[in-house]
Amino acid sequence: MAKLAFLGAGNLASAIIRGLLAHQVCVPEDIACTSKGGETAARLAASTGIAHQPDLAQLLGPADVVIVAFKPQSLAAADPRLAELTRGKLVLSVLAGKKLSTLSRTFPLARNLVRTMPNTPAAIGAGITPFCSLHPLSPDDSALVIRILEALGVCLPLDEQYFDALTAVGGSGPAFLFEFVAGLRDAALAAGLPSDVAPRMALETVLGAARLLARTGETPEALRDKVTSPNGTTYAGLQVLARREFRETLKETVAAATRRAGELSQD
Structure with missing residues (x-):
């Protein structure tokens, strides 16, 4: 070497x-x-x-x-x-x-x-x-x-030419995921889970889902649909995310980070 x-x-x-x-x-x-x-x-x-x-x-x-x-x-x-x-x-x-x-x-x-x-x-x-x-x-x-x-x-x-977007997705993306896990933890607490259980449930759920996504090679949408029964619990939750325009919020989040990366990289 x-x-x-x-x-x-x-x-x-x-x-x-x-x-x-x-x-x-x-x-x-x-x-x-x-x-x-x-x-x-x-x-x-x-x-x-x-x-x-x-x-x-x-x-x-x-x-x-x-x-x-x-x-x-x-x-x-x-x-x-x-x-x-x-x-x-x-x-x-x-x-x-x-x-x-x-x-x-x-x-x-x-x-x-x-x-x-x-x-x-x-x-x-x-x-x-x-x-x-x-x-x-x-x-x-x-x-x-x-x-x-x-x-x-x-x-x-x-x-x-792609590095500003890479900074927003790869560099800042972990922070966005950490915020999601924190939000899932807080939602679990609000739903009544004990304080020693909620953080572990949030973390292990995200870890397990990510591993499943990586190992199966299926799209996120395909795996989402396998979890979602018609008019079931997952469907009810997804309707809230849709009404709150969850994906649009993520697009705006990454766009803001991309713009800032461009500003910071100016000579």
């Missing part, structure tokens, strides 16, 4: 590193990291066995792949030495909202730039990570990117 250098050692960097090690894609000796102030990187290194290298030149010198994982708002003030120090290297960014055109100003000499959009389930290897590149990836670099991103779950190549 190529040598990897992580600029940043927060939650996403930790998820990628732990995934790479758990899947035996890398050994700790292949990975080094740094972070602002150094404390986060030192803790990550101590818990994983990777190297903590605060000196930027020594960190990037041996690396073939540089993974940019600091806070997105820090990009504008990034060390100007990064341009020369990443010459000829593959640079992979996990910075939310940062376009390839923006990244290319900080890393103008990289052999290629890859933009990704991980979501929070990546922390447990259950994420979905779209990616795109400034130039077509060589076969070796494409395989390398996929190996790295599969440490987070599923990955898929997709044109950058």
